[in-house]
Amino acid sequence: MSFSPLPDILRSDLARSRGGVVLELGAGDGRFTHVLAEAGxxxxxxxxxxxxxAGGVLGDVRALPVRSGAVSLIVTANLLHHLGNAVAAVAALTAWLECLAPGGCLHVLQDDPLADTPARRNDRDLRDWxxxxxxxxxxxxxxxxxxAALAGAGGPTGDxxxxxxxxxELNRTAPPDRDAVLAMLRGDGGKPDRRTAALAAAIAQDGLDYGWYWWARWRGGAAS
Ligand SMILES: C[S@@+](CC[C@H](N)C(=O)[O-])C[C@H]1O[C@@H](n2cnc3c(N)ncnc32)[C@H](O)[C@@H]1O
Incomplete structure (x- = not known):
């Protein structure tokens, strides 16, 4: 899926990084790569x-095949929850920062589990499913x-x-097709378990909405 609109701060970092190496981690089928390309x-x-x-690299983000200080900008979308919990995510983020050139930036975009409408709750419950x-x-x-994980497991926030x-940001990307999702949940005619049936009923009634996404951006100090 994608994120629309992109955060302004990402747009300006993309513009600033032209000519440098920009790496997208966990690019999947390239949908978000395309959005980044459209942003220049x-x-x-x-x-x-x-x-x-096309032009992609096969690699594990837990051991990036990248020289220290070689990258101007790292962007990643909806990858963190594939790496484990927030503590595991912070360990990965900390390692990625090593790859950045002085003044380089890291941007993380993630679907937010905040469920403040029925359709957004359905989307969150579908991800849990x-x-x-x-x-x-x-x-x-x-x-x-x-x-909290960045600050040290909820300790005093500091350095x-x-x-x-x-x-x-509120994601304006159109949600997945409701009928296709319902067909997936209902399976091949077998009897879905209670939780799956309840989710399908809720989606049939209230639909799906990606709702909120959050972003986190780190910028290092410039070269002295
Ligand atoms: C939910 S998809 C997101 C795809 C894309 N970023 C998007 O937003 O459309 C997560 C992607 O992360 C990749 N991934 C998960 N763990 C990874 C790892 N350890 N190293 C590299 N890629 C990983 C998966 O293969 C998958 O393509």
């Missing part, structure tokens, strides 16, 4: 699974969980949050 970025997509988008099904996939991480900024 020449992006190198990386994913651990084939097929990678998928997380139950796919062992490599965790539940969506909330921004507050990430901040560990230096360089970070955070925000939330």
């Amino acid at each position: 970025a020449d992006v190198i997509p990386l994913d651990c699974r084939l097929p990678c988008p 998928l997380a139950r099904l796919v062992p490599s996939r965790g539940r969506l991480i909330a921004l507050e969980e990430l901040r 560990r949050l230096a360089g970070w900024s955070f925000g939330r």
Whole structure:
């Protein structure tokens, strides 16, 4: 899926990074790569699974095949919950920062589990349903969980949050087709379990809405 609109701060970092190396981690089928390209970025997509988008790199984000200080901008969308919980995500983020050139930036965009309408609650519950099904996939991480993990498991916020900024946007991307999702939940005619049937009924009634997404951006100090 995608994120629309992009945060203004990402747009300006993409513009500032022209000519440098821009890496997208967990690029999947390249949908978000395309959005970044439309925003003017020449992006190198990386994913651990084939097929990678054109010009992409096959690699594991837990051991990036990148020289220290070689990258101007790292962007990643909806990857963190594939790496485990917020603490595991922070370990990965900390390692990625090593790859950035002086003054480089890291941007993380994630669907927010905040469910403030029935259609957004359905979308969150659908992600939880998928997380139950796919062992490599965790539940969506909330921004507050990430901040707490960055700050040191909820301790006093101090230097560990230096360089970070955070925000939330309402995602205007059209949600997945309701009938296709209902067909997936109802399966091949077998009897779905109670939880699956309840989710299908809720989606049939109230639909789906991606709702909020959150972003986190880190910028290092410029070269001295
Ligand atoms: C939910 S998809 C997001 C795809 C894309 N960023 C988007 O927003 O449309 C997560 C992607 O992360 C990739 N991924 C998960 N763990 C990874 C890892 N350890 N290293 C590289 N890619 C990984 C998966 O293969 C998948 O393509």
